[in-house]
Amino acid sequence: MTDASLPTSPAWTAVAATADVPPGTGRVVNADGRLVAVFNAGGEYHAIDNQCPHRGGPLGKGSLDGHTVVCPWHGWSFDVRTGINVDTGRIRVRCFPVAVENGRILVQVVNEPVCGSG
Numbered sequence: 001m002t003d004a005s006l007p008t009s010p011a012w013t014a015v016a017a018t019a020d021v022p023p024g025t026g027r028v029v030n031a032d033g034r035l036v037a038v039f040n041a042g043g044e045y046h047a048i049d050n051q052c053p054h055r056g057g058p059l060g061k062g063s064l065d066g067h068t069v070v071c072p073w074h075g076w077s078f079d080v081r082t083g084i085n086v087d088t089g090r091i092r093v094r095c096f097p098v099a100v101e102n103g104r105i106l107v108q109v110v111n112e113p114v115c116g117s118g
């Protein structure tokens with residue numbers, strides 16, 4: 001059961017326990033068959049598409065510095081709040097709504113970029 005204040009469509013999917021994503025780390029999770037990268041940036045949770053638009057590297061396995069994740073394959077960097085590539089400002093990955101409830105991280109898998117601007 002999700003918080004009554006959360007929009008209900010599309011459905012929220014529990015993807016991990018908050019304890020499994022400590023501050024300063026990320027994790028690859030499965031949200032309804034889609035691989036999503038979830039991050040804990042200083043206690044704020046964010047979710048972006050796991051697949052790097054360069055050559056498909058796993059962004060959820062990248063290193064997190066503040067709000068920036070660095071792809072582990074070739075070093076492209078993305079703002080986990082917006083999915084925007086921090087070097088070009090143009091390339092972006094999808095960004096998904098995140099909520100925390102009862103110690104679980106919930107992700108709403110949507111088809112359009114919904115976080116930040118750009």
Ligand code: FES
Nearest residue numbers: 052055057071074
């Ligand atoms: S696959 Fe991510 S930088 Fe190349």
